[in-house]
Amino acid sequence: MNLSDLSVTEIALGVGGIVAVAAYVALIFIPAWTSYGRWWERAAAGFMSLFILVSLVAVGAGIGAALVWTYDQWA
Numbered sequence: 001m002n003l004s005d006l007s008v009t010e011i012a013l014g015v016g017g018i019v020a021v022a023a024y025v026a027l028i029f030i031p032a033w034t035s036y037g038r039w040w041e042r043a044a045a046g047f048m049s050l051f052i053l054v055s056l057v058a059v060g061a062g063i064g065a066a067l068v069w070t071y072d073q074w075a
Contacts (some may be wrong), residue, residue, distance in 0.1 A: 024053055028049050028052075028053070029046060029050075032045040032046060032049045040061070054073055
């Protein structure tokens with residue numbers, strides 16, 4: 001697949017995803033990882049930050065899906 005085969009929307013979504021992952025790693029995961037000294041504390045902090053990320057994405061996707069599902073009723 002060439003870059004010329006992608007639409008502007010697909011490129012924007014890809015760049016947004018990369019920026020979001022980079023921000024998560026730089027602003028959440030690395031500070032959580034470096035806050036602890038023992039390996040198991042670091043692993044737990046990394047898991048918890050990943051768990052929170054997945055939870056937030058799931059809640060956002062659920063809200064978005066609910067809006068799309070009920071769009072014809074309120075639009």
